[in-house]
Amino acid sequence: MTFRLFDAPEREPSQFVGFAGNRIDRQAEKRSDAAVPLALADPAARILLVRGGRSYLKLNGGGFDTYFAREEAEALGAGVAEAILLGVDEHGPVLAATAGVDPEQLPETIKAIDYRSVYTQGLLGPSEIGALAQAASLLAWHANHQFCGRCGHKTEIRAGGYKRHCPNCGAEHFPRTDPVAIMLTVTREKCLLGRGAHFAPGMYSALAGFIEPGETIEAAVRRETLEEAGIRLGRVVYHASQPWPFPYSLMIGCFGEALNQDIRRDEAELEDCRWFSRDEVLAALAKSHAGGVFVPPSGAIAHHLIRFWAENP
Ligand SMILES: [Zn+2]
Numbered sequence: 001m002t003f004r005l006f007d008a009p010e011r012e013p014s015q016f017v018g019f020a021g022n023r024i025d026r027q028a029e030k031r032s033d034a035a036v037p038l039a040l041a042d043p044a045a046r047i048l049l050v051r052g053g054r055s056y057l058k059l060n061g062g063g064f065d066t067y068f069a070r071e072e073a074e075a076l077g078a079g080v081a082e083a084i085l086l087g088v089d090e091h092g093p094v095l096a097a098t099a100g101v102d103p104e105q106l107p108e109t110i111k112a113i114d115y116r117s118v119y120t121q122g123l124l125g126p127s128e129i130g131a132l133a134q135a136a137s138l139l140a141w142h143a144n145h146q147f148c149g150r151c152g153h154k155t156e157i158r159a160g161g162y163k164r165h166c167p168n169c170g171a172e173h174f175p176r177t178d179p180v181a182i183m184l185t186v187t188r189e190k191c192l193l194g195r196g197a198h199f200a201p202g203m204y205s206a207l208a209g210f211i212e213p214g215e216t217i218e219a220a221v222r223r224e225t226l227e228e229a230g231i232r233l234g235r236v237v238y239h240a241s242q243p244w245p246f247p248y249s250l251m252i253g254c255f256g257e258a259l260n261q262d263i264r265r266d267e268a269e270l271e272d273c274r275w276f277s278r279d280e281v282l283a284a285l286a287k288s289h290a291g292g293v294f295v296p297p298s299g300a301i302a303h304h305l306i307r308f309w310a311e312n313p
Contacts, residue, residue, distance in 0.1 A: 021127045022133065022134055024094050032159070036157075036161065047073040048095070048096040049096070050132075057118075057123065058072075064124060073097060078097040083096065084160060089127075097139075132245070134243070141175045142157065148166035150166065151166060153166050155173060180244065181211050182302060183221045184302075186256070190261075191306070202291075204284070205296050206305050209223075217238065221254045222236065229265060233257055239305060255309065280293070281310040282311075
């Protein structure tokens with residue numbers, strides 16, 4: 001085994017995926033219970049607003065602005081008392097809150113756009129999309145964890161939004177991140193791609209599945225690949241990760257070495273699953289595949305796994 005750290009690129013592959021460009025200083029060691037009111041008292045405070053899986057964006061010239069001043073957020077029905085503190089950037093504190101006004105009732109100058117479209121259409125810069133991932137994941141966790149998992153009592157926000165406290169039994173609950181393994185199974189000449197029934201016609205991607213409790217990343221990669229495609233894996237290596245706010249996952253991208261090539265597809269999970277030659281994959285990446293096959297967009301970690309294998313024989 002060789003020590004690979006000092007041979008690795010200075011900008012790791014995770015820096016190039018969608019939702020990964022967050023530059024907010026989270027100041028995790030300074031999250032007091034007064035962190036949110038203190039931040040809101042700062043006139044420079046800006047608030048990111050979401051509701052129902054959509055980001056609220058202000059039209060600003062030809063582009064979009066993702067941050068609202070406190071008064072603007074309150075005018076959109078945001079419950080600032082339930083806001084969470086994302087951290088600080090060069091302009092001041094950055095918070096996030098759930099908007100109260102429905103997307104259908106917004107003024108002309110504000111659009112509510114689903115997270116996936118925000119990143120696939122490149123509507124915001126990398127740092128804003130990264131902040132959106134942090135905000136969306138954390139607010140979704142709060143929405144889904146209002147009651148104590150131990151005693152059932154209503155819980156309260158603490159530590160700027162990084163904790164919920166149960167006043168009845170004293171339990172403390174912390175935000176969760178659900179790890180998902182996404183893996184490209186390869187040989188030196190071919191890679192394995194599959195498609196779910198819900199994919200756009202022609203799109204193929206890497207296989208993926210949740211990592212289970214008590215499982216290593218590598219074991220999950222091997223198990224999921226065997227379950228979904230009947231392919232046994234030898235070596236598994238980590239490549240990159242991606243925050244994935246649907247609702248609070250972390251995609252962990254790996255390559256796996258195929259030990260057999262006879263596919264046994266899980267018909268409930270996959271509508272199709274097959275091997276693709278390097279030339280076919282390069283054509284799919286260039287959107288020039290003769291059969292109309294294409295791969296996920298460049299913000300997706302699957303795209304980066306596929307491209308990295310295809311371009312590095
Ligand atoms: Zn409790």
